[in-house]
Amino acid sequence: MDPRSETALDEIADGIYRISTPAPAIPGGFSFNQYLVADDEPLLFHTGLCRMFPAVRAAIARVLPIERLRFVAFSHLEQDECGALNELLAAAPRAEAVCSRIGAMTSVGDLALRPPRPLGDGERLKLGRHEVMWWDAPHVPHGWDCGFLSELTTRTLFCGDLFTQPGVSPAALVEGDILGPSEALRAKLDYYAHAPATRATLERLAGAAPGTLACMHGAAWRGDGAKLLRSLADAVAGT
Template sequence: MYCVKNIKDDLFWVGGSDRRLALFENAYPIPNGISYNSYLLLDEKTVLFDTVDRAITGQFFENVESVLAGRTLDYVIINHMEPDHCATLGELIRRYPDVSVVCNAKTIPIIKQFYEFDIDTRAVIVKENDTFCSGRHTFTFLMAPMVHWPEVMVTYDTTDKILFSADAFGTFGAMNGNLFADELYFERDWLADARRYYTNIVGKYGASVQTLLKKAAALDIEILCPLHGPVWRSDIAWYVDKYLTWSSYEPEEKAVMIAYGSIYGNTENAANILACRLADRGVKNIVMYDVSSTHPSTIISEAFRCSHLVFASATYNGGIFSCMEHVLLDLKAHNLQNRTVALLENGSWGVTAGRKMGEIISEMKNMTILDETITIKSSLKEDQMAELGALANLIVASMN
């Protein structure tokens, strides 16, 4: 049976959620599931905004058919061609053979890469600031390349002031009946997943996101309809401000994250003592992560949130402990910048982790590495406690 949600009198959410999927993009853990949002407008012409992932095919088509109630589908607007939003496009064409596909020129070759139906005869090609009228509603299209594929665009309904924002403003998490962000404890229950979604999926492309945000700033947006997560109809400026911060690579908070890679517990012990010394000096809400048991996506998200980062690693095979190296390379790949970093290394012989961590971090933009790298030989000694205190002092001083 269908499960639809009414957004406006003539606009319906016809998406669905997947709580069985363990890894989004086969990479990111989603313990709270994921939603795939699609929207259907009943105007003089019927218009579908994007489709969904193959996992919810049955639910999606039941929703669409129930809203159409016997009408045909006239148009589908493709804002983003990634399969989690377009895996059911081929089936849609089969069911509604006369439907026209509204998209930009960059979308056409990607459609041809995924599908063999004749797109050329049914495509309505749009470009920046083109308009499209479905009857009562008029839409404007804004290109948003690399947010986060090159063909991405967003669609603005000038009639009802709704922005269909593609992957922008999305979040991990399945919908649980409540569709609107103001029906949820969003900051408490959803913000961490929203941040992890942004930083890992779109975080590399901050400059592209900034370009889109400048375009969006010129619009009067009353409703924000992303392709994942809740729909926004209030406090939109608060959420947009988060995107402004994340996409500018400025820290969200003055805070310290400690990530450690420890084999037998000695590096972890030093990290714990450093955390205590920081707390003694008034630092609050310190977070610590074991890189062997914490997924890198969480550490990336927290690195975007925090102003100060500590990386503590054992030396392994003459280099950085492998899980820590993975995290650092991921941070570099996601374009992290503008952070203050402290390093702690350990090893029983040939200690190299600190130098090699510093080399990776130095390749990132505008990263300040504090001078006091602490070197442990196998285990922390009593006479090194003062070094940890001095490093804590340096971190605290750089936070003020």
Template structure:
């Protein structure tokens, strides 16, 4: 079963390390009146992730499923989750819903940039971030109550690392970028709009960064993202 760690109040990091890929697949369950799952994990890991979620909530109570962009680790098991949780609804950006909507077995709720929805005690803001980390459908969720930013592949780290850290993630992230070769070169592209989008994320002043592959981060999220901007400028 996936390792479970509570990284913020009622925000649980579910993690499975893959020896094949050399990094962790992390999903995040937000336990609230209307529970939310961020990242579905790939189909091959659905059983392990669903067992972990079932240890925290009744699977039939899962209400929302979200992810950044169309990719197997982000949403590969979406239909498996929609099947096991009959009242669950996928909620993503308007572009993702438009171009990938037929992938899901039930209609997807689409969100405009900066649209906010509530799961009960927690409030989520959708942030459209095309090509950050990658894909023109990309977007991120920011939980405004406890100031948790779900960063997807931003701050990607390899290895079977600790669940959460207060140390800088930059050196680990730089290693991933510098080792990306062949079809994985330009893994996270730097466009004319990248810095502007990152500065908007920094301005949110997140206290927790919920990272998909690697350790999550607790601390000064604004400074962490500003460090990230310098890394991209040096690429």
């Protein structure tokens, strides 16, 4: 498959675009999503796998020149999260990798072409009319270096591997059930770390009252994000 012919681009919130490449070869189907915040200082959340870089690059170019990218952020060190990091940094000379302080210390400071921009819990980046804030989330769902970004003006939470849905969704943004499919997949793969602070971390995220959840795999979701995050906390606590 040539992913460049399959990758979809959809605006899921004001100035925020979901870039989604299907992976039908994975049993049951799967998708890999990145999110582009188009602004004065554009930000990309997730890079995709290294081999997906041509598709991601082409999708970004439909919104803005890739050279304008200012920040390349991701939740934690994993190939689908940051596999194409250096390709993006090479294509965008002003871009900085954005990650947690733990991530910068343990891995990104060594593997990135340029020194990263580590963010502490609650630290913000002004992109223009958008502003993002970092949430430390160690081991939720996995990875000591794990964290998330929320975009404050649209109340969009870039929630990484939370609510990972199998299959290839024909819709970029849904309002129906995503917890059921994601929990069914988690029951098969058990990719959560089951850390002691999982409920407290999810409760903190719920306190931000997100209206859009930008999921890394499957459709993005719109609705009462606080309620859904608390339902996820209940489900994880019950396993």
